[in-house]
Amino acid sequence: MTPHDSRLANGTVAGIVIGASIGLALITFLVTFLLMRRKKTTGQSKSIPAPAGASRNEKGFSSHPYEVSEASSSAIPSFLPQAADDRTVQTKAKTLLDQIELYVENFYQDSPKSGSKVASADLTAFNSPFLENALSTLLSQATRSTPFIKHGLAYFITTSLLPMENSDATLLPEEFITLPRALKRTRNSSSQKPGYLQAISQWRVLTAYLRPDSASDQAYIVQRDRQIDNICQNFLFAFAQWSSPRHGDDERVGSLVAILKDAANLGIFLQSQPVDLQFQFPTQAEVGTGKICIAPALVKTTDEKAQVLSKPQVLVNAGYQKV
Template sequence: MVKKAAERSSQGELSDHYVKRSSTNASGDRRRGGWQEHLPQSLDDPTVRRRVKTVLDQAAVHVENNFSDKESEVEVEVAVEVSDALAAFQTPHLPAPLPTLIGQSRRPTLLIKHALAYSLLVASSDLLLPPTLTELPRLVDQRPDRPRAASQALSHWRRLTAYLHPAPAADPAFLAHRSACIENRVDHFLVAFEPWLSSNPAADRRANLIAIFHAAADVSYTLFSQPSALEYDWAARPDGSLVSLPGLLKLTDENGSPLPYAHVLLQPAVVSSF
């Protein structure tokens, strides 16, 4: 009887030990909640708006400081030389090919802002984020039988992936690859729009543009890790106006459920004459 009592006592102590271990962390502090508290948390709307607007403002200032709306038309032979380079910065939101538009434009800097913003925020997303973060959403969007709860599932998937996948800043190999891609993209941009350089461009314009691309990469990762689905507003206006800098829309709530209507976090910069 004494032996059985001792065994029960020992088992009780062992049970208590496991109960205590399960409610404390490695430092001995009591856990404050479940595993979901470790996932990236939702940022408030003003913070998201400010981070995106900062990058767009930097892009706009870069164009204003280094490019100009030259009165004289760019020579045809020069335009032909840079035509292929300009075509690489074509966007689906322009009413005609970029080489044609910018050659005829009275305000080419507006088109340059448009091309730079699109390159920073959309066209370069595959370069600025690890493939693991960009491939699945694209596959889901391309499915003709898109799952009914795809928005909710992707909301959880983004946060889980941001938590489990090494952050770009913690992956030296990816950082080196991203830096090389950014430098290549910047060099192509500067070649494409060289005919519209101002008479006194900044000596550090290349380094400045590289820094803006890195800032855009950080913003892209921030938006990816948010539970709400966010989208840039490039939509064409009925009057043919150009979106020189995009707006930002929130499409779902924090559970991934579609909102009744898109919530405008940032208004686009729209110009009627370009």
């Protein structure tokens, strides 16, 4: 072998070594990149472990109604307003119920005006399934009328804040009532679908977030004020026999209008919460004899993740009065 051949051999060896080093570095880089990418993808799609008995259906969704992915449970609160605490809910609801009670005490009396007769047709709108008889019958027999008037007004107003109740006198914006009433009207089986409670909870919150602010929503304001005007006229006419002579109708109407506007705001506030909140009246059998319920309880039935509470939480106690 000549010196020239030796130099070629040495150069070849050096080239092989350098090429091998570069190849090894490239392979290492590719392996590291793929591992990191796989780890990132896995982290994003990670979900909360399904409870015992849960399974996956053909679309890949869990058949357990309460399984929610970590992405979905954390993404929505990041841009939506946080749920109100229990104390805030209590204060707002109790303030309205106290206003209703005080309104009747200030503007109405226990005894009807002399010579007046109870008009049952006018009182029908304020009847309640939680009284043992129609208001017209109860008022004609009562020695104290104001507890029954309080019950009738409280029942009418609180049901007007529920999407599926009192459809003729709702104080809620249309966006909050269209879907619930459609589900009720068609007897939709959606309530049996996995995640139904979570879907309804997020629908309420998203509806409140996306719809126009109530204070500047002129279409809603016109609808609400028209409804309030009708309610005031009907209520004042129905209970005119028990109106107190200490106040005129203008003052009576003005105070009721203010209460109904506060009620509308409370209804929107309650519907914007992720938890399920319900006004609940006890039956007369549960109340017992000698008294009636004049204000409902406010009860929370689900938590902020729309999980059903093992025991409903009473935020505001029901009110009672002797008759």
